[in-house]
Amino acid sequence: xxxxxxxxxxxxxxxxxxxxxxxxxxxxxxxxxxxxxxxxxxxxxxxxxxxxxxxxxxxxxxxxxxxxxxxxxxxxxxxxxxxxxxxxxxxxxxxxxxxxxxxxxxxxxxxxxxxxxxxxxxxxxxxxxxxxxxxxxxxxxxxxxxxxxxxxxxxxxxxxxxxxxxxxxxxxxxxxxxxxxxxxxxxxxxxxxxxxxxxxxxxxxxxxxxxxxxxxxxxxxxxxxxxxxxxxxxxxxxxxxxxxxxxxxxxxxxxxxxxxxxxxxxxxxxxxxxxxxxxxxxxxxxxxxxxxxxxxxxxxxxxxxxxxxxxxxxxxxxxxxxxxxxxxxxxxxxxxxxxxxxxxxxxxxxxxxxxxxxxxxxxxxxxxxxxxxxxxxxxxxxxxxxxxxx
Numbered sequence: 001x002x003x004x005x006x007x008x009x010x011x012x013x014x015x016x017x018x019x020x021x022x023x024x025x026x027x028x029x030x031x032x033x034x035x036x037x038x039x040x041x042x043x044x045x046x047x048x049x050x051x052x053x054x055x056x057x058x059x060x061x062x063x064x065x066x067x068x069x070x071x072x073x074x075x076x077x078x079x080x081x082x083x084x085x086x087x088x089x090x091x092x093x094x095x096x097x098x099x100x101x102x103x104x105x106x107x108x109x110x111x112x113x114x115x116x117x118x119x120x121x122x123x124x125x126x127x128x129x130x131x132x133x134x135x136x137x138x139x140x141x142x143x144x145x146x147x148x149x150x151x152x153x154x155x156x157x158x159x160x161x162x163x164x165x166x167x168x169x170x171x172x173x174x175x176x177x178x179x180x181x182x183x184x185x186x187x188x189x190x191x192x193x194x195x196x197x198x199x200x201x202x203x204x205x206x207x208x209x210x211x212x213x214x215x216x217x218x219x220x221x222x223x224x225x226x227x228x229x230x231x232x233x234x235x236x237x238x239x240x241x242x243x244x245x246x247x248x249x250x251x252x253x254x255x256x257x258x259x260x261x262x263x264x265x266x267x268x269x270x271x272x273x274x275x276x277x278x279x280x281x282x283x284x285x286x287x288x289x290x291x292x293x294x295x296x297x298x299x300x301x302x303x304x305x306x307x308x309x310x311x312x313x314x315x316x317x318x319x320x321x322x323x324x325x326x327x328x329x330x331x332x333x334x335x336x337x338x339x340x341x342x343x344x345x346x347x348x349x350x351x352x353x354x355x356x357x358x359x360x361x362x363x364x365x366x367x368x369x370x371x372x373x374x375x376x377x378x379x380x381x382x383x384x385x386x387x388x389x390x
Contacts, residue, residue, distance in 0.1 A: 030374040037363045038062030044229045044359035045073040047264035052351045054277035066227040067242045075265045078225040079356040081341045082258050082334025089183050089256035090132045090318025094286040101190050104129040112185040114154045116161035125169045131182050132317040133294045137165040140174045147250045173295040181254040206281045209266040215252050219261040226358035228338030245338045267354040291330050293321045306369045
């Protein structure tokens with residue numbers, strides 16, 4: 001890709017506090033390494049924001065909104081953020097808990113009668129905490145295949161009684177999308193508003209996330225949105241080229257699990273808020289609850305091979321919590337229909353990153369370990385290679 005935009009004097013505002021750019025003159029090793037990735041043929045479009053001590057220290061965009069067309073990705077280009085949506089659901093649920101309108105120990109059966117398990121007593125024991133931490137006893141991604149085939153979420157929930165549980169409720173972790181979206185019924189029944197309306201009113205508006213939205217209409221409401229891309233047959237033919245993918249509805253039917261759209265400016269504000277820089281919107285006490293490890297996720301140690309210094313992995317409420325080279329990392333990843341996204345921050349170093357892309361590329365997944373290793377002063381082959389190339 002030949003399009004690259006680097007923003008080094010950008011100022012963006014969260015309603016509660018200002019966030020300004022303090023990027024030093026010249027590019028860091030990390031910036032140079034990201035530029036090499038962003039300008040490679042393995043990326044169609046990419047946006048990267050780094051927030052340090054509440055300030056936007058760098059924001060870079062690369063590539064184009066659609067392969068074969070000249071319109072570049074910029075700070076206002078909207079992407080699907082996929083499972084990064086889950087943290088918005090957990091944060092709103094936390095607000096309702098803070099105001100005594102909900103309890104994390106509330107059973108989901110009080111607000112959703114569609115959800116069933118093979119053992120009715122087990123279904124009755126599922127709480128909001130279990131939902132937000134993926135501990136509802138079902139196998140990973142239970143019935144996502146039905147969702148993709150066009151079956152409605154409410155019907156899928158009734159079909160869950162046919163699935164053999166992998167454990168008792170609350171005793172093991174297995175990642176869910178349809179199951180996670182159960183939180184919408186608790187939020188809607190408590191507020192008597194649509195889930196989308198609650199998130200917009202409670203988070204998007206006060207944080208100044210003016211480009212954030214839900215659904216296909218939200219994604220495409222203006223021309224500046226990133227089309228998703230895939231490379232059919234890539235594993236068998238590495239020379240295969242990027243093709244535009246058609247938008248599909250199914251995962252938008254799960255707004256809490258994967259329904260949010262946003263641009264990189266919006267997500268930088270969201271990152272800063274999760275790092276504690278919007279206390280009037282998201283109080284520190286709530287952040288502590290969301291970011292507290294609740295259940296071990298040992299499969300992450302095997303799945304994230306690029307994170308070579310990863311030693312421990314847990315899930316909290318809508319967030320993953322890692323131990324990386326002895327440091328805590330709060331993060332989440334998402335992927336849907338050709339879009340990929342990551343968000344992560346190091347609380348002790350008070351620095352974080354957001355990545356949005358419209359192509360599920362191999363090199364995208366190198367950026368987070370590059371960032372972590374750069375911030376922690378660790379050896380990284382790609383960082384070293386970047387030095388040699390410059």
